[in-house]
Amino acid sequence: MPSDLVHLYMRIDHLPQMWCPGCGNGVIMRDVAQAIDELINDPDERFTREDFVIVSGIGCSSRAAGYLDFNSIHTTHGRAIAFATGIKLANPKLHVIVLTGDGDCSAIGGNHLIHAARRNVGLTVIVFNNDIYGMTGGQYSPTTPTGDLATTAPYGNLDRPFDIAQLAAGAGASFTARGDVFHARETTEIIKQAICHHGFSLVDVYSVCPTYYGRKNKKGDAVEMLKWQQANLIPGARFETMSQEDRQGKKPIGVLTHNDYPEYTDEYLKLIDACRKKGRK
């Protein structure tokens, strides 16, 4: 018998999940379930379980749509945001959450990501960012740091990495944030804010892949990788108080951008209304 949270929101007959020992994805999936649970049980919010839809693409991260027991769909590689846009436009009252990976959303689905952000479609995108393509054997992804090793970069990666949260913000996303596996409680709070945001929201959650990225780059096991996150990913409020010298090599987590832009499905319905009124005259 698993814990109440797991029993309530996950498909128990599909567990234990197929992720490797120490993979951060399980913690991020739990954060998502915890965030939804807290929103459903918050008397000030009007969320019901039936209003949530989980959409995923392809990759290690995208297996999460199979484990989470909601209305869920596991779609094609890179196209999760496109499917999610269709679901949101067909039924705008739904809270559509896209669970995707760094490769799925910023390489194969890069175009869908930037245009959904630009249009401000009311989706919540949670990126399970493990710096590598795990499922296919450790090829470098758009977020693999320069110089790091991957099966397709045996002498070091030449590319400069994407910062997915900044990429989305640059494309016009109205809410962008960063989280990580170590700071699970903070990340759950950020995911809650992203779900409550009216418009396109993206949370870039740094995962850990001890099997491919960690082992290839001698970053240690899952415990060592989480200790690295503890030391180098700093909650925003604390990061603000740090000196420039102390900030070297560290990154803040928390909300990066938060703007109120017109939401796409609202504007779409307004346009339909306006056209109907015009047609009646």
Added chain:
Amino acid sequence: MIEDTWCKGCGICAAFCPRQVLEIHHGKVRAVAPEKCVSCGMCELRCPDYAIYLVNLEE
């Protein structure tokens, strides 16, 4: 509670337990000093496999 069949022995719970309650033996977690547990829930929060969690024994 430990769900033995779900534990993959990654060692995260044992490493982040502030009271050294947990250890990994033969690839599975064991509560070697349950009397030291203060129910902080760090193990449950960090276990990627949902294999360890707190229960209220009085209920």
